[in-house]
Amino acid sequence: MIIIKNNNIYRIINQIIAEGRQPRVYFIGIGGVSVSSLAIASMERGFKAAGSDRNESDLTESVKSRGADVNIGHDAENVKRFSPDMLVYSAAIHSENPELVFAHENGIPCFSRAEYLGYIMSDYNNRIGISGMHGKSTTTAMLSLLFVSAGLDPTIEVGAAVKQLGGNCREGGRDYFIFEACEYTDSFLATSPTEVIVTNIEAEHLDYFHDLDHILESFGKYIGMSKTAVVNADDPNVLAAAKGFEGRLVTFSLGKDKSADYRAENITWKNGCASFDIIERGKKLVSCDLSVVGIHNIYNALAAIASARINGIGADVIKSTLPQFTGCARRFERIGILSGGAVVYDDYAHHPSEVEATLEAVSRLGFKRVITVFQPHTFSRLADFYDRFKEIFSSKKPEDEMIIADIYAARENPADFSVSSEQFAADTGSRYLGGFADIAGWLEDNTGSGDLVITMGAGDVIKLHKLLEFR
Numbered sequence: 527m528i529i530i531k532n533n534n535i536y537r538i539i540n541q542i543i544a545e546g547r548q549p550r551v552y553f554i555g556i557g558g559v560s561v562s563s564l565a566i567a568s569m570e571r572g573f574k575a576a577g578s579d580r581n582e583s584d585l586t587e588s589v590k591s592r593g594a595d596v597n598i599g600h601d602a603e604n605v606k607r608f609s610p611d612m613l614v615y616s617a618a619i620h621s622e623n624p625e626l627v628f629a630h631e632n633g634i635p636c637f638s639r640a641e642y643l644g645y646i647m648s649d650y651n652n653r654i655g656i657s658g659m660h661g662k663s664t665t666t667a668m669l670s671l672l673f674v675s676a677g678l679d680p681t682i683e684v685g686a687a688v689k690q691l692g693g694n695c696r697e698g699g700r701d702y703f704i705f706e707a708c709e710y711t712d713s714f715l716a717t718s719p720t721e722v723i724v725t726n727i728e729a730e731h732l733d734y735f736h737d738l739d740h741i742l743e744s745f746g747k748y749i750g751m752s753k754t755a756v757v758n759a760d761d762p763n764v765l766a767a768a769k770g771f772e773g774r775l776v777t778f779s780l781g782k783d784k785s786a787d788y789r790a791e792n793i794t795w796k797n798g799c800a801s802f803d804i805i806e807r808g809k810k811l812v813s814c815d816l817s818v819v820g821i822h823n824i825y826n827a828l829a830a831i832a833s834a835r836i837n838g839i840g841a842d843v844i845k846s847t848l849p850q851f852t853g854c855a856r857r858f859e860r861i862g863i864l865s866g867g868a869v870v871y872d873d874y875a876h877h878p879s880e881v882e883a884t885l886e887a888v889s890r891l892g893f894k895r896v897i898t899v900f901q902p903h904t905f906s907r908l909a910d911f912y913d914r915f916k917e918i919f920s921s922k923k924p925e926d927e928m929i930i931a932d933i934y935a936a937r938e939n940p941a942d943f944s945v946s947s948e949q950f951a952a953d954t955g956s957r958y959l960g961g962f963a964d965i966a967g968w969l970e971d972n973t974g975s976g977d978l979v980i981t982m983g984a985g986d987v988i989k990l991h992k993l994l995e996f997r
Contacts (some may be wrong), residue, residue, distance in 0.1 A: 535612070535645040539633055542611055551642075552610035552634075553577030554619050554626060556596060557586040560708070561616050562641055563683050563695035565589045567646050571695045576608040578625060582716035582743060588693065590706070602628035610634060616641045617711050618937055625894045630638070640713035643683065643705065648718055651680065652702035656709040657748060658725030658758075659818035660880050661826045663854050665725055666706045667691070673702060675847040676839045680704050686854035686874070690695055702837075707748070710734060710742070714748050720837070721754040723829050726954055727763035733906045733938075754913060756832045758784040758825065776836060778828040780821070788832045790824050798890035800824050804831055804844070812841040815849045819858055820887030856988070858887060862996040866976030869893070875985035878914035884982065885918070894925070894976035899965055899990065901931040901983030905943035908950065919954035927972075930955035931963060934985025966993035 542549045551568050555561045557901035564587040565575040569592055576595035579586055590596045597604040602624045605613065606643045613629040621627075637645075647653050656666040663686040671675055671690055672868050673680040687694045697959035707714035711732050716924045727745055728738070729737025735741045745767035749755045752773060758764045763824050768775060781793075789805040798819035804811040814831075816823055831844055853859060861870040872948070876882045881900070893902035900919070902908040908915065930951040933940070951958035959965045973979060 532809040533638060534635065535642065536648075536862050538612055539645075539661065550608065550610045552596075552605055552608055552613045552625070552629075553574055553615075554600065554613065554623060555579055555616035555639075556589055556594065557581065557583045558616050558618070559585060559685050559687070559694050560643075560683070560706070561614070562589050563693075564614065564642055565594055566592055566647060566695055567681075567683070567697065569593055574799070576604075578604050578611070584687075585694075589971060600625050602965050605634070606627055606632075607838055612637060614639060615981070617708075617713060620937065638711075638713070638716065640708070640711075640716035644716045644718055646683075647703045647705060647793045649700065652721065652837070653700050653703045654703055654721045654723070654837075655707035655714060655719035655748075655752075656723045656725070656829070657709060657714055657745070658723070658764075659728055660877065660883070661725040661728045661829075662706045662708075663874075664823065664857055665723060665826040665829045665855050666704060668827060668848065668851055669723075669833055670696070670704050671851055672830060672834040672839055672843060672847050673704060673837070676834075676843045678702055678837070678839075681706055684854070688854050689852065690850065701925060709744060709748075709776060712744050715744065715751075717751075718920075719748075719752045721756070721833065722749055722752040723756040723833055724749065724764050724767065724889070725825065725829055726760060726879075727767055728879060729910075732910045733904070738763070746770075754836060756829055757838070758829070759786040760825075773961055778825070778832045780824060780828070782908060788828050788835070790828055792823065795890060795940070798887055804828075804841075806835065811835075812845045814845060817849050817851060818853045819890060820883055822883040822887070858884060861981075864969065865975060865995045865997055866970065866973055866977070866980050868897070868969070868973035868977035870979045870981070870991070870996075871983045872988060872991070873988075875982045876907065878911050878918055881915070881982060882918055884980065888978060888980055891978065893978040895927070895978070896923075897927040897929065897969070897973060897979045898922075899929045899931060899969075899979065899981045899987065901981075901985050901987040902933045902947060902950070903984040904936050905933055905940060905945055909943055909945045910927075912945065914955050915950070919950075919956055922955075924965055927947045928954065929968070930954075930956050930958045931962065931965060931983070932960050932988060934983060934987075936985065962987075962990040965990055 557579030678701040682696040749834040778788040790802040
């Protein structure tokens with residue numbers, strides 16, 4: 527069934543095709559993980575794509591290699607030269623962006639990334655949206671691999687690169703569209719899911735949402751858009767958002783809720799990774815081994831398993847496929863070994879709950895010392911969750927190190943905030959080193975065999991890796 531939700535996009539595209547022309551779409555932020563996948567999806571449909579980003583990256587090279595015109599830097603001349611039929615922009619783009627301003631002034635239709643995603647997915651029969659404050663990318667990737675292994679040929683949009691998928695997107699058939707649904711600025715309300723997964727809900731993005739009640743209201747609307755909802759029975763906020771849902775409700779639990787449809791029991795650990803029995807409606811379905819670390823990934827796996835079973839995927843596929851999943855890019859990703867012997871990992875954690883989950887996973891690996899390099903992502907998030915961050919960073923083991931980098935401002939003006947990395951480090955007994963060059967020097971001089979270095983943040987902390995000397 528075709529759902530036409532973004533009528534203006536449909537109307538523009540259909541008019542262009544009726545005129546015998548190739549639709550031309552310009553993407554601001556084309557190097558972003560989600561926008562790049564939309565550019566690729568557009569080219570797969572025969573559209574001409576172009577766009578811009580602040581910096582070159584693997585993603586800008588990827589879309590360029592597939593035929594997109596990519597500009598480094600935002601300039602109105604880029605849009606004028608390409609002469610697009612429409613322009614798509616991400617939530618990170620300010621209203622004063624010169625390309626967006628030019629498009630508005632010259633009557634070029636402009637749509638948000640979420641609106642365009644809603645258009646892209648609308649001609650698929652089954653649309654599965656994975657939402658939640660944490661774990662979206664990993665759960666989307668796990669579910670995607672299960673569908674691919676089962677031969678269901680899904681089209682996929684993930685918020686992170688996945689090795690087994692060869693990137694962050696996959697063009698498949700028209701039966702299944704699996705996508706990561708972002709809650710920021712209510713983006714997910716522009717989509718049209720037939721099934722939703724909600725991993726967890728808590729206070730986040732308070733630069734947009736007023737409070738937790740506002741967040742629950744938005745998730746309630748999102749859940750209500752679908753026919754089937756897969757929800758975390760261990761999360762009271764998720765259950766509150768799902769209250770009153772009139773469709774099919776499927777629950778998963780780590781074992782706390784014995785009435786949940788899908789549970790994990792008899793959990794054992796090896797090298798930080800869990801093995802457990804999958805209990806389906808009170809009966810053992812199959813045993814499962816994970817190759818990704820931490821308790822949080824059991825939840826992610828249960829969510830993916832529940833959806834897979836709803837869609838007819840067999841226990842044998844689940845048992846054979848999940849051990850093959852080794853994670854997404856920037857989700858506890860092993861980077862390498864420093865010249866001095868320390869092992870380096872990287873993680874996207876930027877919310878207190880994510881930092882806590884990552885450090886819990888690290889603690890299971892048995893290293894003598896853990897050195898955490900944390901780049902706070904946005905001044906507002908550090909300010910909003912200052913006490914929770916402080917509690918986590920103040921509770922380190924005596925032998926461990928917490929290194930604080932300068933705050934990644936993203937869309938914010940530092941002058942509007944009083945928080946700083948220097949003060950946060952002082953308040954938590956951490957080590958403030960600020961710039962990546964200073965951090966790299968300290969790591970080279972002060973780490974060795976038996977140490978684990980974990981870089982964390984949703985900004986550009988990965989640039990630090992290029993300054994380090996690996997074996």
